[in-house]
Each structure stands twice: as C-alpha cells, then as structure tokens.
Amino acid sequence: MQTIRLKLKEGVMSGVAKIPVIVDSLTPDKLSGKSEAEIKAVKVWWGNREENTGDLFEVSVEGEAGSAEEVKVVMEGDLTRVKYIGAGMKTGEIVANGDVDMHCGALMEGGKITVKGNADCWAGREMRGGELIIEGDAGANLCAMYRGETTGMTGGKVIVHGNAGECAGQYMAGGEILIKGNADILAGLNMKGGKITIEGDAIMPGADMTGGEILIKGKVEDMIPSFKFVETTTIEGEEYRKYTGDLAMTEKRAKGVLYVK
C-alpha cells in the first residue's frame, strides 16, 4: 500500500478570488510509480496557467505500491475549488477530506472515491465504473451526462449520504445510485437504465424516463402527470404504487419504472 497525501497550500485559496485548480492529473493510476519529486512536477491547471503540483500542494508519499491498485491518494485542505478530483480514474483509491468542487469522479472507470463532505455539481458525470461515496450532499447533475450527450452514468455505484441536487442521474443508462436524503427536482430525468433509490423525498422524479428504475421511499411532490399506474406492490415489506412511463416520450419508449409510496 502506498499513501500519497496532497494538501492544498493555504495561500492558494486565500485571495479575494477563489480560482479553481483542476486535478484530473492526480489520480492513483496517473501517480503510480512516481517518486515524490516526480509527483511535485506533475502539471495542474490553476486558472489560465499550468503549475507544478508541488507549488500548490504539500506532497508526501508513504509506503510502496506494487501497482496503481495499491495507491491511495488523500486530498486535504480547502478543496471547495478543486475540480475533477478522481476524474477518469481507473483504479486505486482517493479520499477527499472535506467539501470538493465540480466533476469529482467524472468519467471514472474504476477504483473508489470517498468524499468526506459535500460534492459540487457533476459528481460522477458519465461514470463508467467504480465506487463514489459522498458523505455529505451532492450538487446538481449527479452522475449525469455532458451537455448534448444522451448517456450519463453507465456503470458503478454511487452513495450520497445527504441530499442530491437537481437532475440526479440524468440520462443514466446503468449502475446504481443511492441517495439517503432528499432529491431535488427531476431526479432520473431521461433515465434509460440502471437504478436510483431515494430514501428521502423527491420532486417530479422520472420525467422523460425510457428505462431503468427509480424507487422513492419518502414523499413525492409534483408527480409527473404522464405516468401510468400499473399496480400496488410490496418491496422490503413496504407497499408501493408502481408506475410506468414516461408516456410523454410515446408509448413505445415508455419503459421506465417508478415506485412511489
């Protein structure tokens, strides 16, 4: 096992402007096999200039790793403007101690990311595999697609311990999302596969669904009026109303399933 600690230096976010740092170059697979000095020389974007990781982060490396799989990256400091944490990562582990900025785990293929705080918008965007755990809230467009695309998350597992923002799981095609809190409007918008479980409340879930499954354990506000009631069914001992839809997408395509109490 190897642990790479990256602590954002205090000066980076102490100015009047909080200029984002883009760190998709700091994933376990990309840092694996590098010495401390080499890691410090890896380039990251800070605004419109490229900087050395070592200039923005305090870097320390403990232990040895036989492969990227055994690399754990721990990120610390004020991460609220640190974007793309773990984006595109294929293996290994990242732990972010605190709130993180946008695109955390975007295009992730494997490995595990734990955010010990909130994650801003587009966490898990276009995620292909791996595990993303957000201990706080997730922002809007969790596990969604990029603008114009028609596929969001296709695989992997995401757990949000808090609430999720608007349009969670938009265009989701596979994988699983568990939201332990509430979901803001339009969770599962355009969903076509996979499963979303919302333990809290939801507003207008499942609009334009063509596949996949959404289960809402709390209350639903403003149910989409173009779903068809199928039957009452029991899941884990609780009674749910099962709907299919969205008929606003035409009957042929309305293959989504919504379970509502």
Place this chain on the structure above:
Amino acid sequence: MAVYGYEEEMGVKVKLISGRTVAQGQNLDNKLSDEYFNAVALCELSTEDMEKIGASPGDNVKVRTKYGEVVVKAKQGAGYPEGIVFIPMGPWANAVTSGDTRGAGMPQFKGIDAEIEKTDEPVLNIKELMMRYKEV
C-alpha cells in the same frame, strides 16, 4: 444585512416573480435616473395581498426571501392572482434573489418563495443599494 433563516415569522407568504415592463425597457440606458427608480423600485401585488398586509398603493413594502430583503413601493397590479407579487427586473428584484445557478448557469429569477409586509423603512435609491453590496 439580515439573512432570513426561517426562524422568525413575518408577513404574508407569496411567490415572487420578476420581468420586463415597458417603463423598465425605456430606461435601460438611463438607470441612474429618477425615471428608472420609479419604474423599477416597486412591487405589483393583487388587491387581496395588498389588503392582507394592510397596505395601499404608494406605501412601502418589505420583501424578504432566503437570500435577502428589500424595500419597494407597493403598486396595484392588474391581473395578479393572490399570492403572486411582481418586481420589475432590476437591482431591487435582484436584492432578494440568489446567484446560485445549481448547475444550470441561470439563477432562478421567478417563483421565489418570499414574504411581504408593510414597512415604514425607506426605499433605497440605486446608489444606496449599491453601497450595501460594497459593504459586505
């Protein structure tokens, strides 16, 4: 500036919307004028809501949301259903809206949960309003 945290009950609960008006449009290039102030530092509300807060046209009304509060002149609005108030788009409406776009690039300018009450506090002019932003 006080930020409303739902801990205290205030006036009447309404939905706040904003938008263009002819007078607002005519003074787009003339924003530091009295005409613009008169066109924009106001709140149109229904007769019912006017009665509920005990105000008459021309009285000052305080509009408060999760994001801030602002005082504007009450104006009788034609065609408003009860519970909807309108402030022409501009600095006074924006004093009580949020810049958080929640992943969309567009703040929500319409349909904001707000509370209104009659007040004796003055309507700030544009420079006073701007000063408020510089303080924070």
Place this chain on the structure above:
Amino acid sequence: MVEITDVVCPLCGCVCDDIVVEVEDNEVKKVRGACAVGKSKLMGHGRIKSPAIRANGVLKDCSYDEAIKKAAEILAAARRPLLYGWSSTVCEATKVGVELAVEIGAVIDNTASVCHGPSVLAIQDVGLPSCTLGEVKNRASLVIYWGANPTSAHGNHMKRYSYISKGYFLPGGKKDKKLVVVDVRETKTAKMADRFIQVEPGKDYLFFSALRAILYGHEDVVPDDVGGVAKKELLELADMMKETPFGIIFFGMGVTQSRGRHNNIINAIQVTRAAHTHTKFNIMPMRGHYNVTGFNQVCTWETGFPFAVDLSRGFAWYNPGETAANDILWRKECDAALFIASDPVSHFPADSIRHLARIPVIQIDPFANPTTEFADVVIPTAVSGVEAEGSVYRMDGIPLRLRKLVDTDYPSDEEVLMRILEEVRAIRAKEGE
C-alpha cells in the same frame, strides 16, 4: 433635416428594420414605426462623457490611451478573467472579444446566460423545430405566447410578425388567427388572447408533460388538475394545436427563469414535437436584446460553443452551471472582469455582484449604469445602431446590418477592444523577452 428609412432598431430581438428616423444637426429628432421602448433607445439618453479610472474610490477622467492601457494591464495579469455582456453590441465586436478571450485565457459569456441560456441548453438536448418570423406572419393560424409578454418586452412583435400581422395565407390578419396565452398572471398580452390559461408558478413542467401525453394519445393517464389547470382546458388546447395547419409557440423568461429552467424549455420543445406529429408546429424563444442571438452565433462558429466558454486551458470548455457569468461571480472564481454592452450589476442577483466590489472591473458602455459604480476603468463607446454600424441577428437567426445614423467622436466597441487586444499582446511580448 434628413429622413433615413429602413432603419434597423437596436433594442430587442425583434430587430424591426422598417423604422424611419429624422436627423437634424447630427441628432435623432423623430422616430416613426418603433415601439415605445425602441423609440426611447433611438432618441438616446445621457452619456458617459470621458474614459475614467478609479483612484481612491473615485472615478477620475483620463484619456482613452490611459484607460485602454490600464484595462490591458488588468486583463493580462489576471489568472481567471471574465468577459461578459455582448448582447447590445454588434458581431464585429464579439469577434474581437473572442480573440481577446483566447489571448488572455478568459471565460467569455453573454447575457443569454440570464435570459435564454436555458433555451440553448434545451436545444442541445432536443433540437429546435422552428422557422423565420416571416413564416409565422404568412402561415401561423395559431399563435401561443408562453411565459412571454410581448406588449411589454417586444412592442412590435405581434404587429410585425405574428397575431396582428397579415400574411400570404392569412390575408385577414388576426381574423384568421387564434391567440393563446399561458402565464402565471393575466398580462396585457393575455387580455388580448382568445384563450388565456393561468398556470401556477413553477408548474409549467407538469403542464407540458401532460400536454405531450395527450398529444400522443394518452389522455387517460392525465389527472384532472395539472399545475392548477383543469384537464378539460388541456384537452381543448391540444385540440386547437392539432387542428391548426401551422402553429407556433413563442416562449419567454416566464419559462426559462422559473423552477425547472432549461428543463421547462426541453419540455416545451417536446410539446412542439408531439404537436408536429399531427400538423406543422414550431417554437421560438423571444430573445431579449437585439444581438443576444448574434453573440451566440459568433461564439458558436468561432469556439464551437454558444456562450459560457472557458478558454483558460487554451481550448474551449463549455459548461453553463460552471462557466456562466453567474457561476463565476457567485463562486468568486474570477480575479478580473470586463463588462461590455450590458449591466450585470442591475441584472444579476445581489450575491453574485458582491464579488465585483473586490476585484478590478472594466466597463465598456455608452451609458452610465449601476455597473459603473463598481468599475475601476470606464471606457465610453459609440452607440451601435445609432452611431456605429455592424451585424446583428434577430431572434429567428436572421442577420441584419445596423446602420449608422449620426456621426460621433466616440470610438466603436470593436475599436476599443481591438486596442485593448493589441495592448495585451504588447505586454505579453514584453514578458516573453
């Protein structure tokens, strides 16, 4: 006195091009054919007299050279500059703006992001079945304004292009047409309508979904009340839509700025598509400023993306919600801002503009406005469409050329930007030495 005909109006997205203006002593004296708002714009208002730089909290007049040099220094030093506005200027200025943004690694965005930016996001999801305004004039027997109030915002829209105009296939004008208005309040436009449908604030999305289900033949699943509208009303609207040979929905900020935002527009476009399975149906955003569309056009062909483009890494990254002006300001990301032909301080939420008090701000505009109160460098320019000519795009994408009506000593927006760009390049060249 000189009469100038076929003047192109530099106010709203209607870009009326049949205005008559009388000029005497190099001043616009009379305007005919424009709406009240357009007339006010053409007649003019008090101007910023001189370039100025703020020192010790006070704007102090200076020369153009000094102001431009100062602006260039601010922009060249910035790590995350924002260039915003662009909707009340011509495309030629925008082109220089994009070049400047590339040069300094800026985020460039226009006022669409607080207007019809959501409509663009929607178009990127589902497309836009639409047409030019002349098609509406000649063919549309059903006109629907949704969350739009043209009597206030687009004074000549109905007269020139839609409900009130006469067309080839509709020689009787409004006698041959039906007008439907959907809004949360009974606006002046609504009072003219054959049918007014009042929807609860924030419920448009539900209404659209229900309408689609009905248009696709699934009225059975639709509940009796949708967003405060009775199912019967929905069914009747759907019938009207199916029966017209050519229908159009014009939508405004009533839908783009309320709960659901771009998703409301996606749903409105989906309604249009559903109606299109029965008949010819179109939809068009009621674009606000006269060239808000033009910025989106230029920015798209030059960068590949219509607005909110982040060029900080040398290539274009587009992601409204992250790279739109409100995102950058509310999140306090930028360390310098240039505003041109717009007034964000009036039109952005308070908690976005607070950041402006703390960073250097450059304003390029003919008129003083609340943004001037925050500006550290102010550069006055000619009024496009009155004192300077150039390309603009109407709400339906039709390009027109604004005219120059009177002479001026003020430089154009394009000229000022070009000089800033040259100055930035000079600074860069020096740094490189």
Place this chain on the structure above:
Amino acid sequence: MSELLIKNGVVYDPINGVKGEKKDICIRDGKVVEEVKNPKVIDAEGMVVMPGGVDIHAHIAGGKVNAGRLFRPEDGRRGLRPRTKVCMPESGYSVPNTFATGYRYARMGYTFVMEPAMPPLAARHTHEELIDIPILDNAAIPLIDNNWMTMEYVKSGDIDLLAAYIAWMIRATKGYGVKVVNPGGTEAWAWKKNCDLNDAVPYFDVTPAEIVRALAEANERFEMPHSIHVHGNMLGHPGNYEVTLKTYDLVKGITPYRDRPVMHATHTQFFSYGGTTWRDFESKARAIADYVNANEHVSIDIGSVIIGDTTTMTADGPMEYSLHQITGRKWTNHDVELETGSGITPFLYSGKVSVHTLQWAIGLELALLTKDPWKIALTSDHPNAGPFIGYPILISMLMSKRRRDESAKEMHSVIFDRAELPSIDREYSFYEIAIITRGMTARTLGLHEHGKGHLGVGADGDVAIYDISPEERDAGKIQKAFLNAKYTIKGGEIVVKDGEVVSAPPGRTFFVTPECESGLMDEMTAKLKEMFANYYSVSLANYPVQDAYVPNPYEIRAPWRS
C-alpha cells in the same frame, strides 16, 4: 517579390495533362510562373505533388451549419485542440468551428471549398462565417428553387424574368450560382408535406420537374461558370434512383454556355437507392453510373459515407424529419420564409447496420463504376455522409481493393448480396485521385479559368505536397499521407508544414455577377418589391449583402448571352 521553388516532386496536374512527372513548380507573388530567380526551395524528392484541393460541395458555413454546432456540444468536445502561436482553438468533429475547418482542410492539402447551400435571406450569416474560415478560398451557392418568385415565373413560363430574378439573387447574396434542394418539396414542408418529381407544389401549381428544367434554362441565359447544382427530390428514399434518372433527363438537350454539364447532381449516393422499403433496400449505383457514362450533360459527386457519428443537415426539411423519426435523436428545423428551409439531426453510420453498409458501398461504387473520372467528384456531402476529415479514408478505399475487401468483411453481410462493391476490382491511381479532388471539381465549377485546381503558368500558387511515394499502394500509408500534407502552399505562402498549420492567412470569397438586361430587371424588381412589402419580414433595402461581408472579394462576371 516572394518566390518559391518546389523541385523534384512527382507532379499530378490533370487539367494540364501532367500524369505523375518529375517536374519543378515555380511560384512568384502567389502565382505559378515559368521560372524563378532567387526562390525559397522545397525539395519534394520522392513525394506526390498536386494542385491545392478543390472541394465542390461541403457544408462549412452558414445558419444550419452553426445550428448544427450549437446543438451539438457533444460533437464540439470531440475535436478540442488548444490554441497555438498561429491557430485559434479547434473544436468539433462533424461540425468543426470555422477555424478548425480552415486548418483541417489545409492540413489535407485543400485550398478551396464550395459552401453549397446558402439561404438567401441569411446570406450575410454564411459570409460572416466564411470570413472566419482561415486559409481557404471559398464561395457559396444560394438556394433559388423553392422561392415563391421562382415558382411564379416557372408557372408563367417566363424564363427571361426567372433569369432576371436569378441574376438579382446571386448579386444580392454575393453568391456563385443556382442551388436546388428538393425543389417544391421544401415549400410543401412548410405545411409538413413533401413533393415527388411530378407532384404539384401546394398552392403554387407547379411541379418540381418544371422548376428544375426552368432553372437550368435560366442559368444558361448567362455565361455562368457553374451549371445548376442540384439536390433533387426524394433524397434518401428507397427506390429513388428512378426519380434521380428522370431528374437527369429533364435537362437533356439544354445547351450549356461552354463545355460543361448542364446539371451537377450532388451527393449522388443518397439518390442511388433501389428497393421499395428499408428491408429490400439495395444499391442502384450501376444504373446511375451507366447513365453518367452514356451522357455528357450531368456531372456528379459521390457523397460517400464515412462510418461513424455525424451531423446531417440540409435544406431538405422533410428528409431530416424522417431521419429524426427513425433515430429519435434531437432535431432542429428552420424554415425560411418565401425561400427555403433546413433540417438538422445527428446520425450514426454503423457498419453493423445493413442499410448503412449499403449506403457505404454505394458511394464507392459510384466512383468505381463511373468510367470517366472527369464526371465525378470526391465528396462526403460534409457532414451529411461523414465529416470531410474522412476524405483520406475514402481516397484509400478507392485506391485499394484490398482495403475495401477488409472493410467489407467487418461490415454487415448484406454487402455481399445487394451491393456490387465486392466484385469491383478497379483501383484509382494518384492521377485519378487528383482529378476527382482537383481537376474535375475546379473545371466543373469553372474555377480553372480563375487559377484554381491546376498548376499551369498563371494558376494560383496553391500546392499540396504529400509525403508518399507515387508507387505506394498501402492503404494505411495513403490515408496518413493525405490526412496531413507535408506541405500545403496557398497563394505561394507555406500554410502547412509537416502536417501542422504554420500560417493562417485569410481566404478570398469568389462570387459571380450575372449581367442582365435592364428592362427585364425592372420588370422583375416591380414584382419583387411587392413580395417584400407584403410577405417578407425584412425590408428590401436591408436584404442585399453589403460589401463589408466580402472583405477579400474575387468577382467573376457572367454576361448575358444574346
């Protein structure tokens, strides 16, 4: 005085009959000359040298191209490339930004591209984008077939007045010729209808066949450099090859003003379909090629498919709608008052799908079955059948039977049942490639008389040098060489070196000024004024494209033929 000498290269210059000869090219002040005195020297030893490429048909600028970019950020992100010292950032794959369009064509050795569909009312837009496309010389053809004025004159049979209208329109739009797209069908689409060749256009009482014939006649009233440029009716419909052949026949017997066809039929792949539905869909490339082989009045370009995702866009609104209905993908439509329309929808050509496989085969078959390469041009109807950046793939396919066979094996087996391609042995030579990408296209557009598409003395100093041996037959190497030229020279200036853009000067816009008798023009204008006063949403005075939109003009006058 700037001079350039390209020495020792193997030159393919079909217009001058140069078939792979070792030959020096001398350029002075942007033009090819006999000799130079003190030149900068490029040693092209062992390399293939051709005139700069001339694309006869690619949608690179204007309202619908930009609508395609605007609604496809997901395509935009597929072609991102950061700025360089000389280049602006690039974006897009099937709908690249203007800068990328210029750079990518230049990297492939092209120096001229024809934008083949300019909606007159939005002509300013097309020109604004052309200004922003670096390096390439260009021109745009206005759509004049669904116009109400056109249909009224077709109905009254007044070809001279129609010619006056054409003249006015080409001048007003700073255009290059007459474009036809789904004649009558696009007007019908305004009511959600469509027209076959002999259907009456709703409310206008003319047929598409009449429109095509009348426009061809009117076009020949002038000394126009180019014939009418035709996208006919029923594009993309199974069984449409019969309509296609009938359309070709319509203009047989019309005398062109000079030695060129009367009609250029574009992206013919989409018009060479047999069968009655997508189920019994089959290739009819043979029937089309036979016709073209036997006749002199029609030229074609292939519109060949490049497998992968692309953005389809055309003024043929109903066609795009049916495509959108098949795929369910996003769809933009933009009808233009009194003139035309357009539709746009993304499309994925997959080698696993039988229809797409046949479409792929048809484009190549057309090129291989048409005997005389002077009658056929290489295109992909960019971006409709695929983006222009795929041309090198098409070239390698035409030059290598082996590559075609290998590809066919990977594709749907239908190719062995309902296409002729697997049995065709023909392989294009470098010389023939030079014809279908330079000589033929320049000549068909009449540009060879204006310095394009050849390397004779007096020609523009536009040269492409490909780092490949004239003996090379390896498809992979051919593709690579044509994708990134060793050098591209534009007007005597090196713009690409080793596949990278090293300079990006602005291009010129070519436009035609047809000259018409004033009596005819006056009579036509009276009617035009009425149209504007009553039905257009813009004023006549604000309609014509101002000179500001053509900052680097090249005017070609087209006198009236008395």
